[in-house]
Amino acid sequence: MSGKAPGAADALQGKGGVMGIDMFFNMAKHSNPTYYTYQAIHVPINFRMQAGMMSASAQIDVDWHGQLQTYLSHGWKLVDIFFDFGSSSSMGFMSASGSINSVWFFEKDTSKLNDNTPLYEGAVVEYWQKISVSMSGNSTPQGTWDECIIKMGERGWELASIVMTPESKVKGTSVQMKIVLLFQRRILSV
Numbered sequence: 001m002s003g004k005a006p007g008a009a010d011a012l013q014g015k016g017g018v019m020g021i022d023m024f025f026n027m028a029k030h031s032n033p034t035y036y037t038y039q040a041i042h043v044p045i046n047f048r049m050q051a052g053m054m055s056a057s058a059q060i061d062v063d064w065h066g067q068l069q070t071y072l073s074h075g076w077k078l079v080d081i082f083f084d085f086g087s088s089s090s091m092g093f094m095s096a097s098g099s100i101n102s103v104w105f106f107e108k109d110t111s112k113l114n115d116n117t118p119l120y121e122g123a124v125v126e127y128w129q130k131i132s133v134s135m136s137g138n139s140t141p142q143g144t145w146d147e148c149i150i151k152m153g154e155r156g157w158e159l160a161s162i163v164m165t166p167e168s169k170v171k172g173t174s175v176q177m178k179i180v181l182l183f184q185r186r187i188l189s190v
Contacts, residue, residue, distance in 0.1 A: 035111070037109075038079070040103050043101075044099045045060050045061070045100045045165075046062070047061070047100060047166055048097045054172055055172075056168075058167050058168045060165055065124045068182060068184075071104075071106045075119050076106035076108050077107050077120055078104065078120075078160040078184055079105040079160075080105045080161055082105070102163075119187060120187060122160075125148055125181040126178055126179075126181075127145045128179075129141060129142075131174075132174065135173070139175070148181060159183055162181055162182075163182065165180055
């Protein structure tokens with residue numbers, strides 16, 4: 001990623017800087033490659049933040065499964081989710097709300113572009129990562145999502161994306177952050 005960060009005044013007004021990304025594609029070298037069409041979908045993620053004397057929380061509002069299923073049900077496959085950090089926000093006393101932009105990348109075999117037959121089904125798993133923060137400021141994650149990914153893999157699910165959301169809960173020296181795991185698997189015909 002490359003870009004220019006916004007100045008302090010722009011950042012306080014919710015204005016982002018300029019950002020660019022490099023995209024890499026695997027080009028098949030055999031004589032009859034499959035060509036893909038890509039679709040980039042902008043999905044705003046609304047957020048609310050509250051702060052108190054000894055606690056704070058950030059909540060997001062997005063229908064992860066609904067967004068995923070909308071495109072999977074038309075023959076597309078999720079490739080990745082990217083946060084471009086374009087945002088708008090409004091600040092209040094010990095609170096804030098706004099929206100962060102995410103971009104969902106889907107692909108489809110170009111020869112099947114007009115065929116809306118679903119090929120994949122999706123699943124979304126929300127995982128709360130616990131983090132302990134010491135008085136010196138060091139943080140230590142407690143537990144991992146490995147077991148969840150292994151179990152889903154054993155059931156035939158492919159990990160499509162891991163999204164570190166801004167959703168969190170803070171109480172004293174304990175922090176919990178929501179991580180969303182998006183899975184997809186080919187629909188088996190009977």
